[in-house]
Amino acid sequence: MSGGSPDEVNLSFMISMVKSIKPRDSIEAMLVAQMVSVHVMAMRCAHHLANAEDLAQHDSAARALGRLARTFPAQIEALNRYRSHGEPAITVQNVSVGDGGNAIVGNVTQHASVIVSDKNPTSAARNAPKAAGSRRRGESADAKREAQA
Structure with a gap:
Protein backbone atom coordinates (compact mmCIF):
# COMPACT_ATOMS: atom_id res chain seq x y z
CA MET A 1 0.00 0.00 0.00
CA SER A 84 -35.59 -9.57 -1.03
CA HIS A 85 -37.38 -6.22 -1.59
CA GLY A 86 -37.92 -5.88 2.16
CA GLU A 87 -39.84 -9.14 2.45
CA PRO A 88 -38.92 -11.49 5.29
CA ALA A 89 -36.99 -14.65 4.45
CA ILE A 90 -39.00 -17.85 4.11
CA THR A 91 -37.68 -21.17 5.36
CA VAL A 92 -39.06 -24.25 3.66
CA GLN A 93 -38.69 -27.62 5.36
CA ASN A 94 -40.00 -31.09 4.67
CA VAL A 95 -42.99 -31.82 6.85
CA SER A 96 -44.89 -35.09 6.98
CA VAL A 97 -48.51 -35.08 8.10
CA GLY A 98 -50.04 -38.48 8.70
CA ASP A 99 -53.65 -39.49 8.14
CA GLY A 100 -55.91 -37.52 10.44
CA GLY A 101 -53.12 -35.08 11.30
CA ASN A 102 -53.28 -31.31 11.04
CA ALA A 103 -50.78 -28.92 9.50
CA ILE A 104 -50.50 -25.16 9.61
CA VAL A 105 -49.29 -23.32 6.52
CA GLY A 106 -48.14 -19.80 7.27
CA ASN A 107 -46.46 -17.87 10.06
CA VAL A 108 -46.80 -19.29 13.56
CA THR A 109 -45.86 -17.29 16.64
CA GLN A 110 -45.56 -19.01 19.97
CA HIS A 111 -45.24 -17.15 23.24
CA ALA A 112 -43.45 -19.20 25.86
CA SER A 113 -44.57 -17.35 28.99
CA VAL A 114 -48.18 -16.27 28.53
CA ILE A 115 -50.07 -16.07 31.80
CA VAL A 116 -53.85 -16.14 31.55
CA SER A 117 -55.83 -14.80 34.47
CA ASP A 118 -59.12 -16.49 35.24
CA LYS A 119 -61.65 -14.75 37.49
CA ASN A 120 -63.28 -18.07 38.43
CA PRO A 121 -61.14 -19.52 41.27
CA THR A 122 -62.23 -23.11 40.72
CA SER A 123 -61.30 -23.15 37.03
CA ALA A 124 -58.08 -21.24 37.82
CA ALA A 125 -57.12 -23.86 40.39
CA ARG A 126 -58.08 -26.67 38.02
CA ASN A 127 -55.99 -25.21 35.13
CA ALA A 128 -53.01 -24.22 37.26
CA PRO A 129 -49.81 -26.27 36.94
CA LYS A 130 -49.25 -28.69 39.82
CA ALA A 131 -46.53 -27.86 42.31
CA ALA A 132 -43.65 -30.27 42.86
CA GLY A 133 -45.09 -31.44 46.22
CA SER A 134 -48.52 -32.95 46.63
CA ARG A 135 -51.37 -30.79 47.93
CA ARG A 136 -54.17 -31.86 50.19
CA ARG A 137 -57.61 -31.86 48.67
CA GLY A 138 -59.04 -29.83 51.56
CA GLU A 139 -57.06 -26.61 50.80
CA SER A 140 -59.19 -23.57 50.17
CA ALA A 141 -59.33 -21.76 46.85
CA ASP A 142 -57.69 -18.74 48.54
CA ALA A 143 -54.65 -20.80 49.52
CA LYS A 144 -54.36 -22.12 45.96
CA ARG A 145 -54.47 -18.58 44.52
CA GLU A 146 -51.80 -17.43 46.96
CA ALA A 147 -49.60 -20.33 45.93
CA GLN A 148 -49.95 -19.34 42.29
CA ALA A 149 -48.97 -15.69 42.92
Whole structure:
Protein backbone atom coordinates (compact mmCIF):
# COMPACT_ATOMS: atom_id res chain seq x y z
CA MET A 1 0.00 0.00 0.00
CA SER A 2 1.43 3.37 -0.94
CA GLY A 3 -0.19 6.77 -0.45
CA GLY A 4 -3.49 5.29 0.79
CA SER A 5 -4.48 3.67 -2.52
CA PRO A 6 -4.76 -0.11 -2.81
CA ASP A 7 -1.84 -1.99 -4.31
CA GLU A 8 -2.36 -4.42 -7.18
CA VAL A 9 -2.83 -7.47 -4.92
CA ASN A 10 -5.42 -5.73 -2.70
CA LEU A 11 -7.22 -4.30 -5.73
CA SER A 12 -7.38 -7.75 -7.35
CA PHE A 13 -8.76 -9.17 -4.11
CA MET A 14 -11.39 -6.44 -3.87
CA ILE A 15 -12.50 -6.92 -7.49
CA SER A 16 -12.70 -10.71 -7.06
CA MET A 17 -14.86 -10.27 -3.94
CA VAL A 18 -17.24 -7.91 -5.73
CA LYS A 19 -17.51 -10.38 -8.62
CA SER A 20 -18.08 -13.35 -6.28
CA ILE A 21 -21.01 -11.61 -4.54
CA LYS A 22 -22.53 -11.00 -8.00
CA PRO A 23 -24.31 -7.65 -7.65
CA ARG A 24 -27.51 -7.61 -9.73
CA ASP A 25 -27.73 -3.85 -10.35
CA SER A 26 -25.88 -0.60 -9.72
CA ILE A 27 -27.26 -0.17 -6.19
CA GLU A 28 -26.03 -3.62 -5.22
CA ALA A 29 -22.69 -2.91 -6.91
CA MET A 30 -22.21 0.22 -4.80
CA LEU A 31 -23.21 -1.56 -1.59
CA VAL A 32 -20.95 -4.53 -2.36
CA ALA A 33 -18.04 -2.17 -3.12
CA GLN A 34 -18.60 -0.54 0.29
CA MET A 35 -18.76 -3.95 1.96
CA VAL A 36 -15.48 -5.04 0.41
CA SER A 37 -13.84 -1.72 1.35
CA VAL A 38 -15.07 -2.01 4.93
CA HIS A 39 -13.68 -5.55 5.13
CA VAL A 40 -10.28 -4.47 3.77
CA MET A 41 -10.16 -1.55 6.21
CA ALA A 42 -11.12 -3.85 9.10
CA MET A 43 -8.25 -6.17 8.21
CA ARG A 44 -5.90 -3.18 8.01
CA CYS A 45 -7.06 -2.03 11.46
CA ALA A 46 -6.55 -5.54 12.82
CA HIS A 47 -2.98 -5.43 11.49
CA HIS A 48 -2.41 -2.00 13.10
CA LEU A 49 -3.88 -3.29 16.36
CA ALA A 50 -1.57 -6.31 16.36
CA ASN A 51 1.45 -4.08 15.72
CA ALA A 52 0.55 -1.13 17.97
CA GLU A 53 3.58 0.33 19.67
CA ASP A 54 1.82 2.38 22.34
CA LEU A 55 -1.53 2.68 24.08
CA ALA A 56 -2.79 5.50 21.82
CA GLN A 57 -2.19 3.45 18.66
CA HIS A 58 -3.77 0.40 20.29
CA ASP A 59 -6.90 2.31 21.37
CA SER A 60 -7.29 4.03 18.00
CA ALA A 61 -6.99 0.78 16.03
CA ALA A 62 -9.28 -1.08 18.45
CA ARG A 63 -11.99 1.60 18.18
CA ALA A 64 -11.81 1.69 14.39
CA LEU A 65 -11.83 -2.11 14.15
CA GLY A 66 -14.87 -2.30 16.43
CA ARG A 67 -16.82 0.18 14.30
CA LEU A 68 -15.89 -1.53 11.06
CA ALA A 69 -16.69 -4.95 12.50
CA ARG A 70 -20.21 -3.73 13.43
CA THR A 71 -20.70 -2.07 10.04
CA PHE A 72 -20.03 -5.16 7.94
CA PRO A 73 -22.93 -7.33 9.23
CA ALA A 74 -25.24 -4.31 8.91
CA GLN A 75 -24.20 -4.03 5.27
CA ILE A 76 -24.86 -7.75 4.70
CA GLU A 77 -28.32 -7.30 6.21
CA ALA A 78 -28.95 -4.25 4.01
CA LEU A 79 -27.95 -6.21 0.90
CA ASN A 80 -30.20 -9.12 1.86
CA ARG A 81 -33.10 -6.75 2.56
CA TYR A 82 -32.57 -4.99 -0.77
CA ARG A 83 -32.40 -8.29 -2.64
CA SER A 84 -35.59 -9.57 -1.03
CA HIS A 85 -37.38 -6.22 -1.59
CA GLY A 86 -37.92 -5.88 2.16
CA GLU A 87 -39.84 -9.14 2.45
CA PRO A 88 -38.92 -11.49 5.29
CA ALA A 89 -36.99 -14.65 4.45
CA ILE A 90 -39.00 -17.85 4.11
CA THR A 91 -37.68 -21.17 5.36
CA VAL A 92 -39.06 -24.25 3.66
CA GLN A 93 -38.69 -27.62 5.36
CA ASN A 94 -40.00 -31.09 4.67
CA VAL A 95 -42.99 -31.82 6.85
CA SER A 96 -44.89 -35.09 6.98
CA VAL A 97 -48.51 -35.08 8.10
CA GLY A 98 -50.04 -38.48 8.70
CA ASP A 99 -53.65 -39.49 8.14
CA GLY A 100 -55.91 -37.52 10.44
CA GLY A 101 -53.12 -35.08 11.30
CA ASN A 102 -53.28 -31.31 11.04
CA ALA A 103 -50.78 -28.92 9.50
CA ILE A 104 -50.50 -25.16 9.61
CA VAL A 105 -49.29 -23.32 6.52
CA GLY A 106 -48.14 -19.80 7.27
CA ASN A 107 -46.46 -17.87 10.06
CA VAL A 108 -46.80 -19.29 13.56
CA THR A 109 -45.86 -17.29 16.64
CA GLN A 110 -45.56 -19.01 19.97
CA HIS A 111 -45.24 -17.15 23.24
CA ALA A 112 -43.45 -19.20 25.86
CA SER A 113 -44.57 -17.35 28.99
CA VAL A 114 -48.18 -16.27 28.53
CA ILE A 115 -50.07 -16.07 31.80
CA VAL A 116 -53.85 -16.14 31.55
CA SER A 117 -55.83 -14.80 34.47
CA ASP A 118 -59.12 -16.49 35.24
CA LYS A 119 -61.65 -14.75 37.49
CA ASN A 120 -63.28 -18.07 38.43
CA PRO A 121 -61.14 -19.52 41.27
CA THR A 122 -62.23 -23.11 40.72
CA SER A 123 -61.30 -23.15 37.03
CA ALA A 124 -58.08 -21.24 37.82
CA ALA A 125 -57.12 -23.86 40.39
CA ARG A 126 -58.08 -26.67 38.02
CA ASN A 127 -55.99 -25.21 35.13
CA ALA A 128 -53.01 -24.22 37.26
CA PRO A 129 -49.81 -26.27 36.94
CA LYS A 130 -49.25 -28.69 39.82
CA ALA A 131 -46.53 -27.86 42.31
CA ALA A 132 -43.65 -30.27 42.86
CA GLY A 133 -45.09 -31.44 46.22
CA SER A 134 -48.52 -32.95 46.63
CA ARG A 135 -51.37 -30.79 47.93
CA ARG A 136 -54.17 -31.86 50.19
CA ARG A 137 -57.61 -31.86 48.67
CA GLY A 138 -59.04 -29.83 51.56
CA GLU A 139 -57.06 -26.61 50.80
CA SER A 140 -59.19 -23.57 50.17
CA ALA A 141 -59.33 -21.76 46.85
CA ASP A 142 -57.69 -18.74 48.54
CA ALA A 143 -54.65 -20.80 49.52
CA LYS A 144 -54.36 -22.12 45.96
CA ARG A 145 -54.47 -18.58 44.52
CA GLU A 146 -51.80 -17.43 46.96
CA ALA A 147 -49.60 -20.33 45.93
CA GLN A 148 -49.95 -19.34 42.29
CA ALA A 149 -48.97 -15.69 42.92
